[in-house]
Amino acid sequence: MTVLTESRLPLRLVRKGKVREVYEADPEHLLLVASDRVSAFDVVMREAIPRKGAVLTQISAFWFEKLGAVLPSHFVTARTGEILRRFPNLRASHAQVSGRTMLVRRTAPIAFECVVRGYLTGSAWKEYREQGTLAGEPLPAGLTESARLERPIFSPATKAESGHDLNITFDQMRAGLGDGLAQRLRDLSFAVYQTGRDHAATRGIIIADTKFEFGTDSQGTLRLIDEVMTPDSSRFWPADRYHPGQSQPSFDKQPLRDYLAGLKAEGRWNGEAPPPTLPAEVVGATSARYLEAFRLLTGFALPEDA
Ligand SMILES: Nc1ncnc2c1ncn2[C@@H]1O[C@H](COP(=O)(O)OP(=O)(O)OP(=O)(O)O)[C@@H](O)[C@H]1O
Ligand SMILES: [Mg+2]
Missing domain, CATH: 3.30.470.20 (ATP-grasp fold, B domain)
Structure with a gap:
């Protein structure tokens, strides 16, 4: 399992978002690669959150499979083995794509x-x-x-x-x-x-x-x-x-938000880039929350190789 701040695949990069890179796999398909970058208050942190990219990709895949009967989607597969079989030139980048990559049909x-x-x-x-x-x-x-x-x-x-x-x-x-x-x-x-x-x-x-x-x-x-x-x-x-009448804790980013809100309150961060350095405990707690969100939602733990 690789912690990845930014993927670099031997494919044409179509777009780089706050969290994901989008590559052209072939004229009809895109690869969406979710990195482990995390943003809070619209600022992307320097530290990566272990497993976050795989959690995001595999939660999407879980829903796309469930939604098959509801409507057409772009989803093809999020299985690394299948993606590497279809695009053998990515085999050397196995560690980068593993678990975090979704093959989709390209649309307008x-x-x-x-x-x-x-x-x-x-x-x-x-x-x-x-x-x-x-x-x-x-x-x-x-x-x-x-x-x-x-x-x-x-x-x-x-x-x-x-x-x-x-x-x-x-x-x-x-x-x-x-x-x-x-x-x-x-x-x-x-x-x-x-x-x-x-x-x-x-x-x-x-x-x-x-x-x-x-x-x-x-x-x-x-x-x-x-x-x-x-x-x-x-x-x-x-x-x-859940308690209406106030803001609610977020499942995933709360440890990060709490830490950043604390820095802001103390005047140690102004809420804009560059982001502050995150302590290892905050990174670890946030990673654990993402994994827990996956487990709760799907009913099974994120596989080690995903
Ligand atoms: N099947 C598809 N065909 C064409 N474009 C797609 C498809 N699926 C997703 N996209 C596009 O891929 C892009 C993903 O990049 P985006 O900037 O949203 O990344 P992100 O990491 O989610 O960043 P942000 O936090 O800014 O949203 C979006 O512009 C989305 O419209
Ligand atoms: Mg987006």
């Missing part, structure tokens, strides 16, 4: 992020507190922070090249994509979230909100793409510690 991504919120938190709580609305739609008065919403709400966003994504209303999305496509994306997003939330509920995890992306393949089929219901694209809360 739709330039909107499909966010579904089941609980009132983050930027949604801020909007509600200030305006009584969520994604521009009025909500009942008197809701508290982290309240469970009676019906999940679709709150799309546009992908900003840098910095925060911009929340928009459903009408703005309709204006950009047309009625038919916008409604389909909303319906599919609800269906995926429902599947995830129902499963997670049986495992003691609340998926408070999550972000989906969709793309169109070369045949014109709409597919769910990117990562799905991972701790990086969603808020996971431990159900047994």
Whole structure:
């Protein structure tokens, strides 16, 4: 098991995100490689979190397999053996790809992020507190922070090249994509979230909100793409510690957030890059949380070779 800050594969690099590298595997396929980088408060830390990349990739793979009956997706495989069989030129990079890599069909991504919120938190709580609305739609008065919403709400966003994504209303999305496509994306997003939330509920995890992306393949089929219901694209809360009326502990990054919040409170970090150095205990505790999220959600421990 290799701890990896950044992959370097002998393939064309299409994109490098905060956490993942995207490579062109062949004209029809991409390889999504989740590194062990971690970001908090939108700053990428220098230290890598052991096993985090594999946890993210294998949680996505778990959902894609479960969602096979719900909608088409880009997922092909996240099995390292199969990927190396299909792309023998990656064999020399085995240690880098192992467990953390997903082979997907390439699509033309739709330039909107499909966010579904089941609980009132983050930027949604801020909007509600200030305006009584969520994604521009009025909500009942008197809701508290982290309240469970009676019906999940679709709150799309546009992908900003840098910095925060911009929340928009459903009408703005309709204006950009047309009625038919916008409604389909909303319906599919609800269906995926429902599947995830129902499963997670049986495992003691609340998926408070999550972000989906969709793309169109070369045949014109709409597919769910990117990562799905991972701790990086969603808020996971431990159900047994859910107390509305305040912010909730996060399943995965809480040790890191607590440490950074402490530094900020003491005036030892201003919340911007460059990040502070993380103590080994914080790195270890965060890694353990990611592994625990995987185990709880799927019901089995992340395999050593994943
Ligand atoms: N099947 C696919 N076809 C085409 N593009 C895809 C596909 N799946 C995912 N992508 C794209 O891959 C990119 C992943 O990079 P992204 O910048 O999101 O990385 P990240 O590490 O998640 O960083 P960030 O934290 O900034 O989101 C996204 O732009 C996403 O739209
Ligand atoms: Mg991303």
